[in-house]
Amino acid sequence: MTIFIGLIPSLPLLGFLIIALFGKLLSKKIVAIMGVGSVTLSAVFTIIAGINFLSSAPAGEACTSTIYTWISAGEFTARIAFVLDPLSLVFCFVITFVGALIHLYSAEFMNDDDGFARFFAYMNLFVGSMLILVLADNLLLLYLGWEGVGLCSYLLIGFWYKEPENGYAARKAFIVTRVGDTAMILGLFLLFVSFRTLDIQDLMQQVSLKWASGSLLAVISAVLLLGGALGKSAQLPLQTWLPDAMAGPSPVSALIHAATMVTAGVYLIARTHVLFALAPVVMAAVAIIGAITLLIAGFSALSQTDLKRVLAYSTISQIGYMFLAMGIGAWSAAVFHFMIHAFFKALLFLSAGAVIHLLHHEHDMFKMGGLWKKIPVVFITFLIGGASLSALPLITAGFYSKDQILWFGWSAVTGSHWLWLAGIVGAFLTSLYTFRMIFITFFGEAKTEPGHPPGLVMSVPLIVLAVLSLVGGFIEMPENMGPVHLFSRLFDGVLPHVSISEGRNTEVIFQILSAGVSLSGVWLAYRLFYKKSSFALWFKNSHISNFFHSGWGFDKAYDLLFVKPAVWLSEIDKKDFIDLIYKYIAKATEYLHFIFSKTQNGKLRWYVLVLTVGIVVILTFMISL
Amino acid sequence: MNTIFYIAVAIAIVSSILAITNRNAIHALLYLIISLLSVSVVFYILGAPLIAALEVIVYAGAIMVLFIFVVMMLNIGMEEETEKQWLTPKMWILPLILAAILLVIFIYVLKVFQYEKTSAENIDPKQVGVALFTTYLIAVEIAAVLLLAGIVGAYHLGKQKKKTIHRFYVKSPSDKKGII
Amino acid sequence: MVTVSMEVQILFAGLFFLIGLIGFLVRRNIIFMLMSIEIMLNSAALVFVIAGSHWMQADGQVMFIFILTVSAAEVSVGLALILQMYHHYKTLDADALKKLLDSDVTEK
Numbered sequence: 001m002t003i004f005i006g007l008i009p010s011l012p013l014l015g016f017l018i019i020a021l022f023g024k025l026l027s028k029k030i031v032a033i034m035g036v037g038s039v040t041l042s043a044v045f046t047i048i049a050g051i052n053f054l055s056s057a058p059a060g061e062a063c064t065s066t067i068y069t070w071i072s073a074g075e076f077t078a079r080i081a082f083v084l085d086p087l088s089l090v091f092c093f094v095i096t097f098v099g100a101l102i103h104l105y106s107a108e109f110m111n112d113d114d115g116f117a118r119f120f121a122y123m124n125l126f127v128g129s130m131l132i133l134v135l136a137d138n139l140l141l142l143y144l145g146w147e148g149v150g151l152c153s154y155l156l157i158g159f160w161y162k163e164p165e166n167g168y169a170a171r172k173a174f175i176v177t178r179v180g181d182t183a184m185i186l187g188l189f190l191l192f193v194s195f196r197t198l199d200i201q202d203l204m205q206q207v208s209l210k211w212a213s214g215s216l217l218a219v220i221s222a223v224l225l226l227g228g229a230l231g232k233s234a235q236l237p238l239q240t241w242l243p244d245a246m247a248g249p250s251p252v253s254a255l256i257h258a259a260t261m262v263t264a265g266v267y268l269i270a271r272t273h274v275l276f277a278l279a280p281v282v283m284a285a286v287a288i289i290g291a292i293t294l295l296i297a298g299f300s301a302l303s304q305t306d307l308k309r310v311l312a313y314s315t316i317s318q319i320g321y322m323f324l325a326m327g328i329g330a331w332s333a334a335v336f337h338f339m340i341h342a343f344f345k346a347l348l349f350l351s352a353g354a355v356i357h358l359l360h361h362e363h364d365m366f367k368m369g370g371l372w373k374k375i376p377v378v379f380i381t382f383l384i385g386g387a388s389l390s391a392l393p394l395i396t397a398g399f400y401s402k403d404q405i406l407w408f409g410w411s412a413v414t415g416s417h418w419l420w421l422a423g424i425v426g427a428f429l430t431s432l433y434t435f436r437m438i439f440i441t442f443f444g445e446a447k448t449e450p451g452h453p454p455g456l457v458m459s460v461p462l463i464v465l466a467v468l469s470l471v472g473g474f475i476e477m478p479e480n481m482g483p484v485h486l487f488s489r490l491f492d493g494v495l496p497h498v499s500i501s502e503g504r505n506t507e508v509i510f511q512i513l514s515a516g517v518s519l520s521g522v523w524l525a526y527r528l529f530y531k532k533s534s535f536a537l538w539f540k541n542s543h544i545s546n547f548f549h550s551g552w553g554f555d556k557a558y559d560l561l562f563v564k565p566a567v568w569l570s571e572i573d574k575k576d577f578i579d580l581i582y583k584y585i586a587k588a589t590e591y592l593h594f595i596f597s598k599t600q601n602g603k604l605r606w607y608v609l610v611l612t613v614g615i616v617v618i619l620t621f622m623i624s625l
Numbered sequence: 626m627n628t629i630f631y632i633a634v635a636i637a638i639v640s641s642i643l644a645i646t647n648r649n650a651i652h653a654l655l656y657l658i659i660s661l662l663s664v665s666v667v668f669y670i671l672g673a674p675l676i677a678a679l680e681v682i683v684y685a686g687a688i689m690v691l692f693i694f695v696v697m698m699l700n701i702g703m704e705e706e707t708e709k710q711w712l713t714p715k716m717w718i719l720p721l722i723l724a725a726i727l728l729v730i731f732i733y734v735l736k737v738f739q740y741e742k743t744s745a746e747n748i749d750p751k752q753v754g755v756a757l758f759t760t761y762l763i764a765v766e767i768a769a770v771l772l773l774a775g776i777v778g779a780y781h782l783g784k785q786k787k788k789t790i791h792r793f794y795v796k797s798p799s800d801k802k803g804i805i
Numbered sequence: 806m807v808t809v810s811m812e813v814q815i816l817f818a819g820l821f822f823l824i825g826l827i828g829f830l831v832r833r834n835i836i837f838m839l840m841s842i843e844i845m846l847n848s849a850a851l852v853f854v855i856a857g858s859h860w861m862q863a864d865g866q867v868m869f870i871f872i873l874t875v876s877a878a879e880v881s882v883g884l885a886l887i888l889q890m891y892h893h894y895k896t897l898d899a900d901a902l903k904k905l906l907d908s909d910v911t912e913k
Contacts, residue, residue: 602903604838609830612723619730627809634817641821641844645828650836657840664821664847671814671858676869683873688843688880695884696836699891711833720830724823731819735812748863756863757870764867768874775878783885785892 004049005082006067008092009131011038011045016124023117032107035120039103039127043096050089070141075196082135083200086491090335091134091267094342098259099127101461105350106251108457109357119159123255126152130260134267139188139198142268146184146232149261150177156256157248166247173241180231180238184268187224190217204274213278222275222282229265233319236293240554242316243300246308250353253308258315258345263338266322270331273495277329283414287327291422294320296552298429302436303540303548306363307352310437313551314389315345317426321405324423328415330408331495336487337401340472344388344398347465351382354458355441359448365437370446375453379442381462386438388469390431390522393515397473402427403514404476407507420510424517431521439529630670637663648709650696654689661685675750814855821848835890835897839883846876 015038019031026034066081084092103123110119129148136142158170192198194217195206211218229235234242234257245257256262269276269286276283294317301313318341325334355371355378356363372379388398406427410420476487528539539545547553599610637660644656661684668677757765825844832838850872857865887897894901 600906602906604899604902605830605833609719609723612727612826612830616723616726616730619727623730623733630809638817638820638824641824641828644844645824645832645837645841650834653837653840657844660844661847664851667851668854671854673854673858673866673869676854676866679870679873683877684843684847688877691880691884692836692840695887699836699888699897712831716831717827720827723830724827727823727826728819731816735816746861748858748861748866752863753866753870756867760864761867761871764871768871771878772874775881779881779885781885782882783888785889 004045005084008042011042012124013128019121031117036103040100043100046092046096078140081137083137088134102255105461122155156252157245169244169247173245176241177231180228183224184228187221190221218278222279229268233262233265243309243312254346254349259342290320290323294426298426300548300551301433303545307365325405328412332491333404340397340401344385344469347385351378354378354454358451365440367447368441369444372442381466384466386434390434390518400473428517428521431518435522435525436529633663633666658685658689672747818848818851835899
């Protein structure tokens, strides 16, 4: 059983190596088979390991497989070891399963591209790194995976490197997440200095023993780790990179920026929840950041014209929900929402990619239209994904996961009514912009003619993900609907349960409220964007819309605060004043050479004089000793 | 005996000083020869008659004569002006200082190490010969080789290539030196 | 025979050496330099002989003979070189020999 655990991240990495080294020599078909096959095999092994784990070990006990001792220096050892417990099992399942479907999709999507082998190499490397991240048993190995996914994100965003904008977007993503990564490594340093170990199990035990709740060190290290999570998960204030990252191909957006990498922050916080629980200030900050981010992103998505940017802001918003849930202590609800979100967001990105591909790389929604008759499969899957995103009641999986978060937001002991209010407004915005997107893209008169519909290889993943977006929620249903707690039972020993203060009866009211909100969002979108009212036209050209469109001006603010001063500093430092030190060292050496070379003047008597002086000096020293 | 020693040493020192301060080369060399002769007297007093003789024969008789030959060949006795220019009093300061320091060091070292007094006896040429050809045989051979090298080197280095014009050479307008 | 203490004898030899040294440093004429070298060699040989007579062994005199040999060889070669120099530079100035130095170094 432990062998499977080790194989899960190794297979994609092996695939990366083979494709990277021999990709130019192999045919596209073989590359595709290897790229897709490695991730699929990992998915199979995950399922096998999961079944083994769930049936054999009692809940909460982890299964460790140590491969190699990486660093052993003094008191510090870091092993390359993988831990399988319910949390990592869920993440692995999502990563490998959704990843396999996306790889399958991209086998046809990227077929015309020259960098086919390069694409699959990077994607496999990404999946391998992400699996290392979630399976790591110590924070150093986790950081290795963390950096690996950051690298692959950069490589894949700038995949079509011949366009300079893609390069800029990739650089922006890397730099902004770097800010978060720096905070995280500082947090790791702090933890190491305090406890001399980075092994997660050990660390969590020692943290709860040594640090009191609310102590300064706990708060600081939690804040630093939170900084890292904010960077990777594109939350406030580091959320500016994700909309620009849509410059990459759609499978990349689906895999990295919807399902997996951006949830690395969620994983980190869930993994180190003991540490966060010791700093209630930070937990509150997590929840507040989540709430504010989801609102900001929701408003920004209302004004976007690019199809993928709407989805990008939507991702930011949904991760805000996950952060909100974690901030109030509803860990399993956050992970549940993560899983469902992975399904429908990947679905949305893939079908959006299909639409863009069909319309010859047309990204602007307002230039699309009238597609629902021409590409029915894509339309129906997109519709299902959008419905799940909007949390349409009862039939979609999104309803159950989002509703659980909203319910805990109101009723949990550490929850607050303001959080619930933010979540409800966010849900309204979500369904509003989602159906705005659907109506503008698929309905109305056709402005661009589509090409031929996608083939089987692209459609099958869409269909599978659509089915999952519908039925995935049935494993965790609330109390009053025949309580099904299959999902949260998984985490019994690993993640603590959230304690609720309100009674069960009031839950119905909130369910009805959230259902009503999402449906009214659909209706409002219908009124405004299907019927093409004048309000919509006015809104589109108004100042508020521009403000939302630019992501609430964050890009401009960062440009003013950070970029311009840095550029100004580098301008005045053009002559590189630090270089002067080295220049002066060189000049001093030259000067000494000049002086010393005067002693070689070719005169015999001078030489003998110097000789004599030397003899006198030496004899004097010898005598004085 | 001691007085002879002191007189000889005094003459040696005085004549050396005169030798190095003289402006005429030949005069300086002659003074040097006097100095060498006095040193030879010192050798004799110290009980080394063989090398006293050798000093006179070889050093004063051969080496100094060689010097005089070269000086006469180069015909430099007439250049007293340049010598006056070169021997300014300013030149003497630094060497005198250095020599004084060295002298102080010498005196200090010699005072520190005390040796018991022994009287010197004559060491015969026979003893020297025996020592030369038994203990220091190899050094003698090597000295012979050294002298050979000296002869060959002196001959070769002293040779001057006379510039000869080739028999069939016809002087062209661009040829300034007249040699090929 | 001679009852002068050895320190004084060596001191006189040292004085000779210093005279030779001063002569070398002061004079600019090559011939005088060579002469000063001879004085220095002679003084060194004198020290050997003093030591030999002190220990009453023949070795000091043997060393003198070798020093003599070396001096003879060196003088002959040196004078030959001086002849060459005179023919080349037309002067006996020791400082004229600085033209032999690679001039790139000093001209900075």
